[in-house]
Amino acid sequence: MPKNKNFNYALFGNPVNHSRSPEIHDFFSKQTGILHIYEAINVPLDRFSLLVSDFFKNNISGANVTSPFKKEAYFFSDKLSERAQIAKSVNTLKKVDNQYVLGDNTDGIGLLSDLKRLKFIKKNFSVLILGAGGAVQGVLLSILSMGCSVYILNRTDLNALNLVNQFKKYGNIKIFKTNSFKKKYFDLVINGLSRNIQYENIFIPLNLFSSKTFFYDMNYGSDKTSFLNWCKKINAKYVSDGIGMLVFQAAHSFLEWHGIFPKIDYIINLLNQKSF
Numbered sequence: 001m002p003k004n005k006n007f008n009y010a011l012f013g014n015p016v017n018h019s020r021s022p023e024i025h026d027f028f029s030k031q032t033g034i035l036h037i038y039e040a041i042n043v044p045l046d047r048f049s050l051l052v053s054d055f056f057k058n059n060i061s062g063a064n065v066t067s068p069f070k071k072e073a074y075f076f077s078d079k080l081s082e083r084a085q086i087a088k089s090v091n092t093l094k095k096v097d098n099q100y101v102l103g104d105n106t107d108g109i110g111l112l113s114d115l116k117r118l119k120f121i122k123k124n125f126s127v128l129i130l131g132a133g134g135a136v137q138g139v140l141l142s143i144l145s146m147g148c149s150v151y152i153l154n155r156t157d158l159n160a161l162n163l164v165n166q167f168k169k170y171g172n173i174k175i176f177k178t179n180s181f182k183k184k185y186f187d188l189v190i191n192g193l194s195r196n197i198q199y200e201n202i203f204i205p206l207n208l209f210s211s212k213t214f215f216y217d218m219n220y221g222s223d224k225t226s227f228l229n230w231c232k233k234i235n236a237k238y239v240s241d242g243i244g245m246l247v248f249q250a251a252h253s254f255l256e257w258h259g260i261f262p263k264i265d266y267i268i269n270l271l272n273q274k275s276f
């Protein structure tokens with residue numbers, strides 16, 4: 001249950017106990033002086049709509065939604081932003097004029113902003129994406145909007161194929177097959193697989209990386225994520241975890257709710273220094 005009964009913004013997910021979002025939003029509130037009390041709420045798997053509609057009727061003005069409820073949040077929303085409509089996935093909810101709930105998705109812009117901050121992305125890059133889950137669904141539009149060619153590599157081909165069909169009208173996107181990639185190497189690899197994968201046990205086309213390839217993990221953590229450990233083993237030079245994406249997607253939600261984009265560089269540095 002919430003620590004502070006007066007919260008007016010929330011994160012809904014299951015589990016949420018290790019989320020860094022409350023800490024990030026607390027920084028935003030202090031920095032901007034906006035009354036923004038943000039609580040993480042663990043929602044029982046079968047109670048999302050019931051519980052969230054109750055919170056919206058009562059105390060809250062906006063919320064973030066995390067795994068496994070982004071799809072349910074999409075159906076829960078009364079209206080959708082264009083990017084949420086295309087992604088068919090919602091991570092940000094906002095009560096508008098006390099009348100309806102708007103659903104948005106800030107994961108894509110969050111990832112793209114961080115890739116730009118790190119100088120990990122350029123127009124027309126060849127990008128290998130590992131995974132075809134909710135996180136990848138939320139970010140594909142942003143990567144395709146850079147004119148990048150996207151190749152998806154996933155355990156279950158059907159899930160990758162569904163994403164290719166969903167996004168093919170927005171750019172160049174294919175399932176990765178060894179013989180379908182005609183360039184020498186990938187410019188960027190984005191990892192969207194679940195946290196504790198054994199990378200040694202899955203097929204990744206090592207011959208298609210160069211010393212200039214950028215590696216970005218959407219996962220984050222103080223002890224290096226398993227993907228970052230794997231990157232070290234293959235001597236990757238340019239690597240990053242997803243803490244910057246987390247802060248940027250939070251900042252874009254904050255902008256949606258309050259019309260102000262917080263300063264974030266020092267928050268990313270602070271979170272990188274702190275263990276959790």
Ligand SMILES: NC(=O)c1ccc[n+]([C@@H]2O[C@H](COP(=O)([O-])OP(=O)(O)OC[C@H]3O[C@@H](n4cnc5c(N)ncnc54)[C@H](OP(=O)(O)O)[C@@H]3O)[C@@H](O)[C@H]2O)c1
Nearest residue numbers: 131132133134135155156159192193194195218242245246
């Ligand atoms: N930094 C951020 O702001 C941010 C934002 C969103 C998400 N994330 C992180 O991104 C990660 C993925 O989230 P998600 O919502 O996309 O999860 P998800 O929907 O559950 O998708 C998980 C993906 O991992 C694959 N997978 C799971 N177990 C596997 C295994 N043993 N071997 C190979 N592949 C496996 C799944 O493949 P199948 O399709 O075959 O099942 C799927 O592609 C999470 O750890 C999340 O915390 C970070």
